[in-house]
Amino acid sequence: MFAQTPKPPYTAVIFTSTLSDDIEGYGEAAHEMERLAQLQDGYLGIESARDELGITVSYWRDERCAQKWKLQLEHAAVQRIGAKRWYGGYRVRIATVERDY
Amino acid sequence: MFAQTPKPPYTAVIFTSTLSDDIEGYGEAAHEMERLAQLQDGYLGIESARDELGITVSYWRDERCAQKWKLQLEHAAVQRIGAKRWYGGYRVRIATVERDY
Numbered sequence: 001m002f003a004q005t006p007k008p009p010y011t012a013v014i015f016t017s018t019l020s021d022d023i024e025g026y027g028e029a030a031h032e033m034e035r036l037a038q039l040q041d042g043y044l045g046i047e048s049a050r051d052e053l054g055i056t057v058s059y060w061r062d063e064r065c066a067q068k069w070k071l072q073l074e075h076a077a078v079q080r081i082g083a084k085r086w087y088g089g090y091r092v093r094i095a096t097v098e099r100d101y
Numbered sequence: 102m103f104a105q106t107p108k109p110p111y112t113a114v115i116f117t118s119t120l121s122d123d124i125e126g127y128g129e130a131a132h133e134m135e136r137l138a139q140l141q142d143g144y145l146g147i148e149s150a151r152d153e154l155g156i157t158v159s160y161w162r163d164e165r166c167a168q169k170w171k172l173q174l175e176h177a178a179v180q181r182i183g184a185k186r187w188y189g190g191y192r193v194r195i196a197t198v199e200r201d202y
Binding site for chain 2: 001002003005008012014016018047048049050051052053054055057063089091092093094095096097098099100101
């Protein structure tokens with residue numbers, strides 16, 4: 001359940017979102033995206049929780065791997081007509097983890 | 102609901118946790134900690150979600166402010182006898198946000 005990340009530094013992509021009222025197909029797609037992430041170069045782990053707000057933090061070897069994943073997500077979202085209708089709003093933050101406990 | 106963070110860089114503290122079966126007093130304490138964070142120097146915002154896993158990301162002006170907050174949290178946890186019994190497990194990651202969208 002916790003991502004088993006290595007010694008820092010590594011990269012975190014913090015994705016926070018609210019859902020819209022129209023989430024048909026969202027659950028399957030979210031699941032598929034997590035599966036795809038695991039196949040991606042530099043993948044270290046993912047942690048995810050949702051109540052009113054959804055937070056998904058994915059961890060990557062470096063920023064280059066994180067950026068590649070972000071582009072692939074956007075590509076998948078474009079292919080999947082209307083993926084954006086699932087979200088009420090979202091933020092993406094790319095960060096370097098420098099310390100962990 | 103989304104933290105209104107400024108232009109990067111700034112600091113993110115990613116706290117992920119599972120709860121134990123004994124969470125008496127947890128809800129009030131979590132609420133109080135969020136209230137205290139807002140009074141702290143360098144506070145930028147907080148985002149939080151929980152289902153099986155809980156993820157709280159707090160945002161700070163710089164790492165010094167984040168570290169001060171972490172010390173204050175630990176201090177409060179020690180004062181509050183047995184605060185640790187609430188958690189099944191947890192991870193704390195301190196990261197520098199370099200980009201956001």
